[in-house]
Amino acid sequence: MFVLCRGLSGQVRSTARLFLRTYVPGMALPRPVVICGPSGSGKSTLYNKLLKEFPGVFQLSVSHTTRQPRPGELNGREYHFINRDQFQENIKQGDFLEWAEFSGNIYGTSKKALEEVQSNNVIPxxxxxxxxxxxxxKASLEAVYIFIKPPSIDVLEKRLRSRKTETEEALQKRLSAARNELEYGLKPxxxxxxxxxxxxxxxxEKLKGILIKAIDEVKNEQYKP
Ligand SMILES: Nc1ncnc2c1ncn2[C@@H]1O[C@H](COP(=O)(O)OP(=O)(O)OP(=O)(O)O)[C@@H](O)[C@H]1O
Structure with a gap:
């Protein structure tokens, strides 16, 4: 069946792979990894290490947003930028796994964006x-759900302060949100x-240990002729 895919265009090939990996018994799409934790807990520090150590195995899912691109941001890289009418239409069609409104703009994760990554045998x-x-x-996403916890709120505050990315007001907001995030995250x-x-x-090392089987599966599939 793999031979059949050879020579096809990338789009057709990834559709074929999606079909094969969805319907052939024993083959499954790579499961997305959900990484959650309070701001400053170290989520991006940790997954950037994964992206660096395992190139081609993981990809950060690119969200959609109605906000305007900032200088230097590229459509499809930082975000998929779309207008509000289009976003609302897509929500109606059930295209989003999750979406939320922050400061007047909508942000969300589209099912299609995720499936495209998976169909290329990459873990979103x-x-x-x-x-x-x-x-x-609620959307029953079959994923690996990982919560990143800071050692304490004091350490979290120190890390956020030394990152020097927030105003005092934004920092206080993040710290107060952190308490709610921790309450949900630590609930059994x-x-x-x-x-x-x-x-x-x-x-x-703990993160890698959780994902090592999935990493091997993706790598084995990539090495197939
Ligand atoms: N184990 C650690 N020890 C010390 N510093 C750390 C550790 N992990 C992360 N940091 C530092 O803490 C700061 C916050 O980490 P990071 O930016 O990865 O958090 P985040 O959870 O992705 O935050 P946000 O949700 O705001 O993007 C960074 O300056 C990072 O270098």
Whole structure:
């Protein structure tokens, strides 16, 4: 069946692969990895290490948004930029796994964006907050759900301050949101895995350990002729 896919255009090939991996017994699409945790807990630090160590195995899922692109942002790289009418139409059609409105703009994860990544035999990473997690769970997304926990609120505050990306007001908002995120994240049953990000290398090894089987599966599939 693999021979049949050879020589086809990328689009047809990935559609064929999607078909094969969806319908052939024993073959499954790579499961998305949902990474959640309070702002400053170290989510992006951890998944950037994965992206670097395993090129071609993971891809950060690109969200859709109605906000205007900022200088330097590219459509399809940071976000898929679409207008509000189109977004609302897509929501009606059930195209979004999750969506939310922040400061007058809509943000969301489209099912198609995720499936395209999976059909290329790549594991999508979703960096979403607990509200997003609640929504993707409602949509019955079969994913690996991982919560990243800071060692304490004090350490979280120190890390956010030393990152120097927030105004004092934004920092206070993030810290107060962090308490709610932690309450949901640490509640038994909400996440399959909880990683305390104290020592970065230890936390990363734990993350890798959780995903190593999925990484091997993707790599094995990539090496097939
Ligand atoms: N284990 C660690 N030890 C010390 N510093 C860390 C550790 N993990 C992350 N950091 C630092 O803490 C800061 C916050 O990490 P990061 O930006 O990865 O958090 P985040 O969860 O992705 O935040 P946001 O949701 O706001 O994007 C960064 O400056 C990062 O370098």
């Amino acid at each position: 990473i979703l960096d979403i907050d607990t509200q997003g997690v609640r929504n993707v769970k 049953g909400n996440f399959q895995h909880i990683i305390t990000n104290d020592d970065l290398d230890v936390a990363y």
